[in-house]
Amino acid sequence: MSQVKSPAAAFLLFITILHHSSTAPTAKAEIRHGIPRDQLRKRNPVKAAGGDHGHHLLPGLSLSLPEPPFIPLYNWAQHEFVQAHNELRAKVGSPPLGWDPTLTKFAHDYAVKRKQDCDYRIHSGGPYGENLFWQLYKESSPREVVASWFDEQRFYDHGKKRCVCHPEREGCECGHYTNVIWHSTEKVGCSGYVYCNGQKGILVVCSYHPRGNILGKSPLP
Numbered sequence: 001m002s003q004v005k006s007p008a009a010a011f012l013l014f015i016t017i018l019h020h021s022s023t024a025p026t027a028k029a030e031i032r033h034g035i036p037r038d039q040l041r042k043r044n045p046v047k048a049a050g051g052d053h054g055h056h057l058l059p060g061l062s063l064s065l066p067e068p069p070f071i072p073l074y075n076w077a078q079h080e081f082v083q084a085h086n087e088l089r090a091k092v093g094s095p096p097l098g099w100d101p102t103l104t105k106f107a108h109d110y111a112v113k114r115k116q117d118c119d120y121r122i123h124s125g126g127p128y129g130e131n132l133f134w135q136l137y138k139e140s141s142p143r144e145v146v147a148s149w150f151d152e153q154r155f156y157d158h159g160k161k162r163c164v165c166h167p168e169r170e171g172c173e174c175g176h177y178t179n180v181i182w183h184s185t186e187k188v189g190c191s192g193y194v195y196c197n198g199q200k201g202i203l204v205v206c207s208y209h210p211r212g213n214i215l216g217k218s219p220l221p
Contacts (some may be wrong), residue, residue, distance in 0.1 A: 018021045070112075072104035072189065080142035081190040081206065085180055087129025088150045092220060103189025103207040104129060111194035111205040118196035118203060129208030130183065131176045136201040139193060145204050149176035161218045178219040 072078075086096040098158055110124040122132035133145045140148070156174040158162050165172035179185075190206040212219060 005094055068125075070105060072101035072108070074099055074101075075193050077142055078104065078190065081091075081146065082188060084143040084146035087208075088146060089181055092181050092221065094181050095186075097188045097208075098186060100187035100189045100209065103187055103209055103218055104191070105189070106208040107189055107191040107205040108194070111191035111203045114203055115194060115196050118200035120203060124205075126207070127209075127211070129179045129182065129211035129213060131179050131206045131208075133204040133206075134201055144188070146180060149180050152177035158218065158220065161216065167173050175213055178213050179208055182208065182219045183221050185212050186210065187202055 006212075051093040065107055082097060082099045089096060106124075106126060106128060107130075110126070113124075114120075114122065118134060123130050123132065131147065131149055133140075152174045155163075155164050155172050156177055163172065164176035165218055169172060185208045187209045194203045194205075195201075196203060
Protein backbone atom coordinates (compact mmCIF):
# COMPACT_ATOMS: atom_id res chain seq x y z
CA MET A 1 0.00 0.00 0.00
CA SER A 2 1.55 3.31 -1.02
CA GLN A 3 1.84 6.16 1.37
CA VAL A 4 0.66 9.55 0.23
CA LYS A 5 2.73 12.47 1.52
CA SER A 6 1.73 16.09 1.57
CA PRO A 7 3.63 18.54 -0.67
CA ALA A 8 5.35 20.05 2.38
CA ALA A 9 6.59 16.65 3.54
CA ALA A 10 7.90 15.83 0.06
CA PHE A 11 9.85 19.12 -0.03
CA LEU A 12 11.45 18.41 3.37
CA LEU A 13 12.48 14.94 2.16
CA PHE A 14 14.17 16.50 -0.94
CA ILE A 15 16.10 18.99 1.23
CA THR A 16 17.31 16.15 3.49
CA ILE A 17 18.56 14.08 0.53
CA LEU A 18 20.32 17.14 -0.97
CA HIS A 19 22.06 17.89 2.34
CA HIS A 20 23.44 14.35 2.64
CA SER A 21 24.65 14.39 -0.96
CA SER A 22 26.54 17.66 -0.53
CA THR A 23 28.30 16.46 2.63
CA ALA A 24 29.38 13.10 1.17
CA PRO A 25 33.20 12.69 0.83
CA THR A 26 34.58 13.56 -2.64
CA ALA A 27 37.88 12.76 -4.38
CA LYS A 28 40.50 15.44 -3.68
CA ALA A 29 42.74 16.69 -6.52
CA GLU A 30 46.46 16.59 -5.77
CA ILE A 31 48.63 19.50 -6.93
CA ARG A 32 52.28 18.69 -7.46
CA HIS A 33 54.97 21.39 -7.56
CA GLY A 34 58.51 21.10 -8.84
CA ILE A 35 59.81 22.98 -5.78
CA PRO A 36 58.99 22.61 -2.04
CA ARG A 37 55.65 24.13 -1.10
CA ASP A 38 57.17 26.40 1.56
CA GLN A 39 59.24 28.11 -1.14
CA LEU A 40 56.30 28.92 -3.39
CA ARG A 41 55.35 31.92 -1.27
CA LYS A 42 58.73 33.52 -1.96
CA ARG A 43 58.32 33.54 -5.76
CA ASN A 44 56.66 36.92 -6.15
CA PRO A 45 56.10 38.39 -9.64
CA VAL A 46 58.82 40.77 -10.81
CA LYS A 47 57.82 43.76 -12.92
CA ALA A 48 59.64 44.18 -16.21
CA ALA A 49 61.67 47.35 -16.68
CA GLY A 50 59.67 50.21 -18.12
CA GLY A 51 56.42 49.54 -16.27
CA ASP A 52 53.94 46.75 -15.79
CA HIS A 53 52.55 45.65 -19.15
CA GLY A 54 51.17 42.36 -17.97
CA HIS A 55 54.45 40.47 -18.42
CA HIS A 56 56.30 39.11 -15.42
CA LEU A 57 59.72 37.57 -15.08
CA LEU A 58 60.94 35.05 -12.57
CA PRO A 59 63.67 36.28 -10.21
CA GLY A 60 67.11 36.07 -11.78
CA LEU A 61 65.82 36.07 -15.38
CA SER A 62 67.38 38.87 -17.41
CA LEU A 63 65.66 40.74 -20.23
CA SER A 64 68.89 40.99 -22.25
CA LEU A 65 69.64 37.54 -23.62
CA PRO A 66 73.07 36.74 -25.08
CA GLU A 67 73.37 36.61 -28.84
CA PRO A 68 73.11 33.09 -30.22
CA PRO A 69 76.34 31.68 -31.65
CA PHE A 70 76.95 32.61 -35.28
CA ILE A 71 76.70 29.68 -37.68
CA PRO A 72 78.08 30.45 -41.16
CA LEU A 73 75.61 29.42 -43.84
CA TYR A 74 75.79 29.79 -47.59
CA ASN A 75 72.67 31.93 -47.84
CA TRP A 76 71.54 34.50 -50.40
CA ALA A 77 73.83 37.25 -49.09
CA GLN A 78 76.90 34.98 -49.07
CA HIS A 79 76.08 33.86 -52.61
CA GLU A 80 75.85 37.47 -53.75
CA PHE A 81 79.19 38.39 -52.16
CA VAL A 82 80.91 35.47 -53.88
CA GLN A 83 79.26 36.18 -57.23
CA ALA A 84 80.16 39.86 -57.05
CA HIS A 85 83.81 38.99 -56.47
CA ASN A 86 83.88 36.47 -59.31
CA GLU A 87 82.24 38.75 -61.85
CA LEU A 88 84.83 41.46 -61.18
CA ARG A 89 87.72 39.00 -61.06
CA ALA A 90 86.68 37.72 -64.48
CA LYS A 91 87.18 41.22 -65.88
CA VAL A 92 90.91 41.04 -65.15
CA GLY A 93 91.38 37.33 -65.82
CA SER A 94 91.54 36.04 -62.22
CA PRO A 95 89.96 32.63 -61.50
CA PRO A 96 86.71 32.44 -59.50
CA LEU A 97 86.67 32.18 -55.71
CA GLY A 98 84.89 29.57 -53.64
CA TRP A 99 82.96 30.29 -50.44
CA ASP A 100 84.51 29.23 -47.13
CA PRO A 101 82.64 28.97 -43.78
CA THR A 102 85.80 29.43 -41.69
CA LEU A 103 86.56 32.71 -43.44
CA THR A 104 82.92 33.78 -43.07
CA LYS A 105 82.96 33.19 -39.31
CA PHE A 106 86.28 34.95 -38.88
CA ALA A 107 84.99 37.97 -40.82
CA HIS A 108 81.73 38.04 -38.86
CA ASP A 109 83.44 37.72 -35.48
CA TYR A 110 85.75 40.61 -36.24
CA ALA A 111 82.90 42.81 -37.50
CA VAL A 112 81.02 42.13 -34.25
CA LYS A 113 84.17 43.03 -32.29
CA ARG A 114 84.16 46.45 -33.99
CA LYS A 115 80.46 47.13 -33.27
CA GLN A 116 81.25 49.53 -30.44
CA ASP A 117 83.41 52.01 -32.39
CA CYS A 118 82.58 50.97 -35.99
CA ASP A 119 86.16 51.83 -36.99
CA TYR A 120 86.66 50.39 -40.46
CA ARG A 121 90.29 51.60 -40.57
CA ILE A 122 91.49 49.06 -37.99
CA HIS A 123 92.23 45.60 -39.37
CA SER A 124 92.10 42.40 -37.38
CA GLY A 125 95.73 41.42 -37.95
CA GLY A 126 94.55 37.87 -38.61
CA PRO A 127 96.04 35.26 -40.95
CA TYR A 128 93.81 36.17 -43.92
CA GLY A 129 93.54 38.92 -46.47
CA GLU A 130 90.90 41.41 -45.35
CA ASN A 131 88.64 44.14 -46.71
CA LEU A 132 86.44 46.35 -44.53
CA PHE A 133 83.48 48.42 -45.70
CA TRP A 134 81.60 51.02 -43.67
CA GLN A 135 78.48 53.00 -44.49
CA LEU A 136 76.52 55.34 -42.26
CA TYR A 137 72.91 55.17 -43.39
CA LYS A 138 72.18 53.21 -46.56
CA GLU A 139 72.60 49.43 -46.63
CA SER A 140 74.38 48.74 -49.91
CA SER A 141 73.86 45.46 -51.71
CA PRO A 142 76.70 42.90 -51.71
CA ARG A 143 77.47 43.82 -55.31
CA GLU A 144 77.69 47.52 -54.43
CA VAL A 145 80.02 46.76 -51.52
CA VAL A 146 82.45 44.74 -53.66
CA ALA A 147 82.16 47.22 -56.54
CA SER A 148 83.27 50.04 -54.22
CA TRP A 149 86.47 48.07 -53.53
CA PHE A 150 87.02 47.24 -57.19
CA ASP A 151 86.61 50.94 -58.05
CA GLU A 152 90.07 51.56 -56.56
CA GLN A 153 91.39 50.09 -59.83
CA ARG A 154 91.73 53.65 -61.14
CA PHE A 155 94.43 54.34 -58.55
CA TYR A 156 96.48 51.20 -59.25
CA ASP A 157 99.47 51.16 -61.60
CA HIS A 158 99.82 47.56 -62.79
CA GLY A 159 103.15 48.35 -64.48
CA LYS A 160 104.76 49.57 -61.26
CA LYS A 161 102.77 47.10 -59.12
CA ARG A 162 101.68 49.76 -56.68
CA CYS A 163 99.22 52.54 -56.04
CA VAL A 164 99.76 55.83 -57.87
CA CYS A 165 99.68 57.59 -54.50
CA HIS A 166 102.47 56.58 -52.16
CA PRO A 167 101.87 56.18 -49.31
CA GLU A 168 98.20 55.34 -49.74
CA ARG A 169 95.69 57.57 -47.99
CA GLU A 170 91.94 57.89 -47.63
CA GLY A 171 90.52 58.76 -51.04
CA CYS A 172 93.50 57.24 -52.85
CA GLU A 173 94.11 53.62 -51.92
CA CYS A 174 94.32 50.32 -53.78
CA GLY A 175 94.52 47.52 -51.23
CA HIS A 176 90.81 46.67 -51.39
CA TYR A 177 91.01 46.36 -55.18
CA THR A 178 94.06 44.10 -55.11
CA ASN A 179 92.48 41.88 -52.46
CA VAL A 180 89.44 41.39 -54.68
CA ILE A 181 91.45 40.43 -57.79
CA TRP A 182 94.53 38.70 -56.29
CA HIS A 183 95.18 35.83 -58.67
CA SER A 184 96.34 33.18 -56.19
CA THR A 185 93.49 33.75 -53.72
CA GLU A 186 91.08 30.81 -53.81
CA LYS A 187 88.41 31.39 -51.16
CA VAL A 188 86.38 34.20 -49.63
CA GLY A 189 83.95 34.60 -46.74
CA CYS A 190 82.13 37.78 -45.72
CA SER A 191 80.53 38.85 -42.46
CA GLY A 192 77.27 40.05 -43.92
CA TYR A 193 75.84 43.27 -42.48
CA VAL A 194 76.76 44.02 -38.87
CA TYR A 195 75.01 47.05 -37.33
CA CYS A 196 77.21 49.19 -35.10
CA ASN A 197 76.10 50.44 -31.70
CA GLY A 198 74.67 53.93 -31.37
CA GLN A 199 73.53 54.05 -35.00
CA LYS A 200 77.11 54.53 -36.17
CA GLY A 201 76.43 52.66 -39.40
CA ILE A 202 77.03 49.19 -40.78
CA LEU A 203 80.20 47.16 -41.24
CA VAL A 204 81.03 44.47 -43.78
CA VAL A 205 84.23 42.44 -43.51
CA CYS A 206 85.47 39.98 -46.14
CA SER A 207 88.32 37.55 -45.50
CA TYR A 208 90.50 35.99 -48.23
CA HIS A 209 92.67 32.87 -48.38
CA PRO A 210 95.43 32.54 -49.35
CA ARG A 211 96.04 36.17 -48.53
CA GLY A 212 97.26 38.57 -51.22
CA ASN A 213 98.62 42.11 -51.12
CA ILE A 214 102.20 40.88 -50.97
CA LEU A 215 104.55 43.84 -51.26
CA GLY A 216 106.38 43.99 -54.58
CA LYS A 217 104.25 41.30 -56.22
CA SER A 218 101.61 41.78 -58.88
CA PRO A 219 98.03 40.77 -58.12
CA LEU A 220 97.89 39.27 -61.63
CA PRO A 221 100.20 36.64 -63.20
